[in-house]
Amino acid sequence: METTANVLVALVAALHAYILVLEMFLWERKPGRSLSGFDAAMARATAPLAANQGLYNGFLAAGLVWGLIADDPTGYRVTLFFLGCVVVAGLYGGATANRRIFVAQALPGALALAAVVLSR
Helix, strand or coil: CHHHHHHHHHHHHHHHHHHHHHHHHCCCCHHHHHHHCCCHHHHHHHHHHHHHHHHHHHHHHHHHHHHHHCCCCHHHHHHHHHHHHHHHHHHHHHHHCCCHHHHHHHHHHHHHHHHHHHCC
16 A cells, blocks of 8 residues: 555656646646646736746645655655645635646545555
8 A cells, every 4th residue: 555655646746746847837838828728928927927836836746755755754744744735735726726626636635645644
């Protein structure tokens, strides 16, 4: 079960690293615009906001990687903390911005969190 939990945590970290790239570097290009649904003018106007969001996603990814590589009990606690942040951010984003965020962010984070807790 621990291997499954680690794989899920790594996948959530990879997802947030990918979101960092989309929001910080590709927001005004096709991949970022297809994510947001914005036209070129709106993407340009919102690029600083998207880059800020991308940076936060990078912090989530970095925290999850830290949790994976740190020795226990630190690694376990860090992983729980950052997965909790992912789930809360996903719930908030799903409720306030776009319902797809429930499935794209909150659900993977919750599954990984459950796997980590059950692996103990």
